[in-house]
Amino acid sequence: MDFEKINVSNMRKYSEAAVFSKIALAMLKQGKRAVRRTQGVTLKVYRDKNGCRCAAGFMLTERHLREIDRKDICNDVWGSVVKKLRISEHHFDLIEDMQNLHDDVKPSRWRAKLADYAIDKGYKLYPEVHEAIGTTWE
Numbered sequence: 001m002d003f004e005k006i007n008v009s010n011m012r013k014y015s016e017a018a019v020f021s022k023i024a025l026a027m028l029k030q031g032k033r034a035v036r037r038t039q040g041v042t043l044k045v046y047r048d049k050n051g052c053r054c055a056a057g058f059m060l061t062e063r064h065l066r067e068i069d070r071k072d073i074c075n076d077v078w079g080s081v082v083k084k085l086r087i088s089e090h091h092f093d094l095i096e097d098m099q100n101l102h103d104d105v106k107p108s109r110w111r112a113k114l115a116d117y118a119i120d121k122g123y124k125l126y127p128e129v130h131e132a133i134g135t136t137w138e
Helices: 016-030 062-070 078-085 092-104 107-121 127-133
Strands: 035-038 041-044
Touching: 016 092, 016 107, 016 127, 062 078, 078 092, 092 107, 107 127
Parallel strands: none
Antiparallel strands: 035 041
């Protein structure tokens, strides 16, 4: 499956497991948080100046990311961004969970936490996702 094409504009037609897979693969490939350093403070953002994205940021289209920058809401929580940009709330809890994992868990622990999450949810995942997060294909 081409997980890259899944975004907030078309996510209604994809399963929760597919959306999880898109975010999980993107987070692990990137391997670090999206942050902005301002006046000695490190802020987590949807996309940083180097192009790194947060978990929710991987679901946003380029148009949405430009609008976030234009409206200066790059530090807003997911629920606020959803409302301000009139984004679908489909898969809201999953994206918020992934965002919390991105923000609260060290990147070196993402793989294990993503595996735990997938197992807890009972997701049926594609082999490449199992391989990336370290779970077994059944």
